[in-house]
Amino acid sequence: MSTDNPTPLSRSIGKAIANRRAIANLTQEQVAERLGIGQEAISRMERGVAIPTVARLAELADVYKCNLDQLLTEASDREDDQAKAILTIVGRLSNADRLLLIEWLKVFANRLLPSPTST
Structure with missing residues (x-):
């Protein structure tokens, strides 16, 4: 097609x-x-x-x-499919590299989250 x-x-x-x-x-x-x-x-x-x-x-x-x-x-673009894709990528890494990536991902995800507004 x-x-x-x-x-x-x-x-x-x-x-x-x-x-x-x-x-x-x-x-x-x-x-x-x-x-x-x-x-x-x-x-x-x-x-x-x-x-x-x-x-x-x-x-x-x-x-x-x-x-x-x-x-x-x-x-x-489904969340569970994206999680599977990430698992495939991470699965090819060494244990040390996986740990490094997880730490980086935590920092990066926290930066992307909207900051709480104070009222």
């Missing part, structure tokens, strides 16, 4: 596809070759201009050696 004006969802899916490709350390050309399609098709999916079918997403998941749901949860 193609769209002249990428939607937030198509851009999110494209970003997740590009992210998984980077994690797999593959180029767009390598992915295109494995799928038997042109490199421009991969580029269009990653930019959110073309929305891949479920079958194509499954093929991409196979190439990237991840679960299909990982591609979809990374593109979701």
Whole structure:
């Protein structure tokens, strides 16, 4: 499916596809070759201009050696899906790096919270 004006969802899916490709350390050309399609098709999916079918997403998941749901949860704006995506990212870190990230996240999240107003 193609769209002249990428939607937030198509851009999110494209970003997740590009992210998984980077994690797999593959180029767009390598992915295109494995799928038997042109490199421009991969580029269009990653930019959110073309929305891949479920079958194509499954093929991409196979190439990237991840679960299909990982591609979809990374593109979701649902809180529980975002938590799963964060878990996947954190899970690749060493214990020391996870602890460092958790401390940084606490500080950062506290800075983003609205300050209480005094009445």
